[in-house]
Amino acid sequence: MTRFWELMTALLVVLFTSISVSHAVNLETYQFDDPSKEALFRELINELRCPKCQNQSIADSDAPLAKDLRDRTYLMVQQGATKQEVVDYMVARYGDFAHYRPPVKLSTIVLWVGPGLVILIGAIVIIVRVRQQQPHEAELSDQEREQLAALQSTKQDKQHG
Amino acid sequence: MGQTNRLKWLVLALPLIAFLWLTIFLLRGLFSDPTELSSALVGKPVPQFSLPDIYDPSTTYTEAVLKGRPMLLNVWATWCPTCRAEHAYLNHLSRQGVYIVGLNYKDDSRAKAVDWLNTLGDPYQLNLFDERGLVAIDFGVYGAPETFLINAQGEVMYRHVGDVNERVWATILGPQYDALMQEFEQAGEQP
Known part of the structure; x- marks a missing residue:
């Protein structure tokens, strides 16, 4: 019986690690000196929605467009943009759709x-x-x-x- | 008694109405294309940019080239199969006198893109080369092909996602383009 549980645990571990590996996007390339900027960057890429692959944030997506948007977010955050400025930038181009927290207005x-x-x-x-x-x-x-x-x-x- | 009866029916009917509404809402969702997002740019002027010509890197164009007359801005790339599918129809439209500007979006190489135009024909009055896709981001482009309808004032009037074909032209883009042309020509007659 203990063998069975060991096996099941091992199976679960394999299952979950494989899922996280297949979804991992390389974020190593984004280096920050300021930890608060890094935190803002991570918050933003998890809240911004990839317009190409619609049920993923730009942090999750492997699409080239998602990478471009991560690059743009990185650039803006490094230049000192606030969260709202980055969100406004994306919404101005891709619509309310681009943000996982849509603003309160008639259409939403x-x-x-x-x-x-x-x-x-x-x-x-x-x-x-x-x-x-x-x-x-x-x-x-x-x-x-x-x-x-x-x-x-x-x-x-x-x-x- | 009649009053309470009616109220009872109303309360009973409410879930049914809600259910029917939800059914219609979800049924519509089945047949709608989630990739067809309306552009956030509709009604707004085209973004500012400075891009080189696809044939001649030393020539650069700005957003000024998208003003002055109604036109289509077609976003394309050689890596995009649907762009190949619509290319023949764009050639056809161009021969009909439709003014089309091409925006090459993150192509594999300039040489490949030029080769495409040389072999398949060039329907574009102007060819913009957006190597890194930065201008495309400003246009809210999220794939290729996309086709923007721009009026004489340089404002985006409509964005079409997917290929331009006979059906799309006849039902969606053509009528809008013709209306803009009519407006433009009338404005030209009365200086």
Whole structure:
């Protein structure tokens, strides 16, 4: 049994390392003297979307265009550009599409409020339904109350008797 | 009682409406091409640049060459199979008098690109050579071929991704180009 688990662990390790190797993009060429600039560069290339291979950031993509955009980001960061300046540069050329955090505006509003709205509607539906299912407390008329008291007293009498 | 009944139906219908809307939305997604992004440059002037001529490296052009009349700017490269597919049609358009400027995008070598033009024909009035693809980035190019429609004021009016063929010209690019030409010629008649 321990052999089995050793094997499975080894298999998992191989599986995961192979995945990360196949996705690794060579970032060694980007050298920084300033660690804060390096951090900004890494943050940016993970947030900017490759226009060519649409579900990858430019950090993940092997496409030549992604490399060009990484080069451009590197150049701008080295020249002291702020995060917003680099993002604006990319968005001006490739549209809001180029940034994984689109700005809040009319064409992107569904992206921002959509999930919240769905949760809100779900919560309202649940609350309304639960309230409807709660049994209403029976309203007794005076006559019914007397009857109830009478019944209860006879029951008690029987138990004692 | 009628009031609450109607409300009940409305509440019941809401998920159905939401479901139908989502179905239509997703169904449309099935048939749309995700690579067809509208250009961020539409309605804006072409970016500034300075690029050499493809035949003659000593000649350089600026963005001024993309002003003065309606035209197409075709982004191409010899490594791009679709560019080869559309080339014959570009030659055809050029013979019809359509003004096309070529932007060679990150080609393997200048010699290879020139050789392509010499053997397959040169439909371009001007040939820009963007060796490193820097100007292409300014245009928001993310592949080849791409074709930009530019008006006489040097503003990008439309960007077409993929090859230009008879269908694309007849339905998308041609009508817009013709409209721009008409506008341009009318403006020329009334100085």
